[in-house]
Amino acid sequence: MTIGFNTALRNTRANAIKTDIDKGGAAGTLRVYDGTRPATGGAGTTLLAELVLSFPSAPNASGGVLTFSAISPDASANATGTATWGRVVDSTGAFVKDFSVGTSGADFNLNTTAITAGVQVSCTSAVITEGNP
Numbered sequence: 001m002t003i004g005f006n007t008a009l010r011n012t013r014a015n016a017i018k019t020d021i022d023k024g025g026a027a028g029t030l031r032v033y034d035g036t037r038p039a040t041g042g043a044g045t046t047l048l049a050e051l052v053l054s055f056p057s058a059p060n061a062s063g064g065v066l067t068f069s070a071i072s073p074d075a076s077a078n079a080t081g082t083a084t085w086g087r088v089v090d091s092t093g094a095f096v097k098d099f100s101v102g103t104s105g106a107d108f109n110l111n112t113t114a115i116t117a118g119v120q121v122s123c124t125s126a127v128i129t130e131g132n133p
Contacts (some may be wrong), residue, residue, distance in 0.1 A: 011063075024090035032049040076117075
C-alpha cells in the first residue's frame with residue numbers, strides 16, 4: 001500500500017530539506033558525479049561539476065514541491081564523464097541529500113549529462129516533490 005500525505009505535511013517535509021541545505025549560513029552546493037550512486041551519503045565517485053545554490057536555496061514549498069531558486073553554473077567542469085547522480089551539501093560541505101540528475105524529468109536537470117572538463121555546466125531546473133507518488 002502506498003502512503004499519501006496531506007499537502008501541509010508534504011510542504012513541511014520539503015521545507016525541512018531546504019532548512020538542512022541552508023543551515024550552514026551560506027549557499028550550499030550541488031555536486032554532480034558519474035558512475036554508480038553509492039549508499040545514501042556514501043563516498044562519491046568522480047566529481048564532474050559543482051554548482052552553487054542560491055542562499056536561501058529555495059522559497060517555501062507549495063503543493064508539496066520545493067522549487068529551487070537560481071543555481072549558478074559551474075564555469076569550468078572538474079572532469080569529463082557522464083552525469084548519473086548528484087549530491088547537495090550545505091555551505092560547510094555536510095551531506096544533505098543525494099538525488100537524480102538528467103536533462104528532463106530528474107530532480108536536478110542539467111543542460112547536458114555529457115560533461116567535459118573545462119566546459120560550463122548549467123542547471124536548467126531543480127525541484128523536489130515530497131510524498132504522494
